[in-house]
Amino acid sequence: MTSFWLKIIAVTTMLIDHIGYFLLDDFVVFGIIGRLAFPIYAFLLTEGYSKTSNKKKYLLRLGIFALVSELFFDLVCFYTPKSVMQNGFRITEVYSAQNVFFTLFIGLLAIIIYEHFVEKKIKEYALCTIIGALMLASVLMTDYSWYGIATIFIFHLYKKGNKKLIIGLILINAILAFVVQNYIQSVSLLALFPILYYNGKKGYSNKWLQYGFYAFYPVHLFILFLL
Numbered sequence: 001m002t003s004f005w006l007k008i009i010a011v012t013t014m015l016i017d018h019i020g021y022f023l024l025d026d027f028v029v030f031g032i033i034g035r036l037a038f039p040i041y042a043f044l045l046t047e048g049y050s051k052t053s054n055k056k057k058y059l060l061r062l063g064i065f066a067l068v069s070e071l072f073f074d075l076v077c078f079y080t081p082k083s084v085m086q087n088g089f090r091i092t093e094v095y096s097a098q099n100v101f102f103t104l105f106i107g108l109l110a111i112i113i114y115e116h117f118v119e120k121k122i123k124e125y126a127l128c129t130i131i132g133a134l135m136l137a138s139v140l141m142t143d144y145s146w147y148g149i150a151t152i153f154i155f156h157l158y159k160k161g162n163k164k165l166i167i168g169l170i171l172i173n174a175i176l177a178f179v180v181q182n183y184i185q186s187v188s189l190l191a192l193f194p195i196l197y198y199n200g201k202k203g204y205s206n207k208w209l210q211y212g213f214y215a216f217y218p219v220h221l222f223i224l225f226l227l
Contacts, residue, residue, distance in 0.1 A: 001194055002203025003044060007213050009194055010040040015220055022076055022224045032187050038100070038144055039151060039169070039191035043198075045104055046156040049111055059108050065214050066101035072221040073099035079225070100143035101217065106133050107152035114153075147176055147185070166192065 017034020020027035052058045077097060110133035117126035130153055134146040142148065150172045158165035173186045 001197040001199060002201045003047065003198070004203030004205060004209075006040050006044060006194060006198060010037045010044070011213065011216050013037040013040075014217075018220065018224055023227060028184070031184060035185055035187040036191040036194075038148065039155075039188050040195065041100070041104065042107070042148065042152045043155045043191075043195050045108060045152055046111070047198075049108060049156070055108075055112055059105065059112065061214070062101055062105040062108055065217070066099060066105050069099045069101050069218040069221065072218045072225065073097075076221045076225040098140050098142040099217075100148070102140060103137055103142040103144050103148040104152075106137050106140075106142065107149050109133075110149065111152070111156050114156075147172060 013034050014037035016030050017037060020030020020034065024030060048058060049055065110129050114126050114129045117123070117129060130149075133149045133153075137144075137149045138146045144151070151169065154165060154168040154172070158168060169189060169192070173189060176182045176185050
């Protein structure tokens with residue numbers, strides 16, 4: 001399975017998840033399907049880091065799409081008639097959550113800093129980088145929060161098929177289930193199946209398609225807002 005098909009699976013399951021959440025009153029079946037999306041995105045982020053020739057440009061691209069997507073994320077999450085009718089309008093709501101591109105941005109930035117300290121053999125600073133990224137995502141309340149950063153680092157530290165990778169993912173999903181009581185996220189472990197079949201190749205790819213996958217996120221949020 002190429003990265004192209006992993007991206008197709010990720011955007012499709014994400015779209016199903018968001019349709020169920022925003023249009024079908026949090027339809028649980030769609031939410032279960034949607035749990036596959038983020039681990040695939042996290043895995044592809046670490047793959048992108050290892051293969052890109054310009055890490056700063058990669059980071060900048062994620063940052064730009066995080067800022068652009070935030071408007072549409074806030075629209076669909078906090079300005080729909082549904083949320084206004086149920087909760088009333090509170091201007092502080094727009095600061096209570098940030099879109100998933102911020103999670104990916106923080107994750108990539110933390111990986112870059114982490115690897116710098118590892119290269120310099122300053123292990124304590126490398127560990128502090130991971131802890132700092134977990135705390136930053138939690139404080140900013142990015143989508144998937146600390147769980148997202150932890151998932152990204154597990155994929156970065158352990159290669160696919162490694163027992164430590166599987167154990168690490170099971171562990172953080174167990175924490176999420178039994179401490180935070182978010183049991184449905186455990187379904188995300190099923191994302192390991194397509195990831196394990198990844199062959200390390202891009203597959204079909206061009207610049208328009210590359211940016212199309214990025215643009216899909218804000219565009220589909222805006223369409224859901226209109227609906």
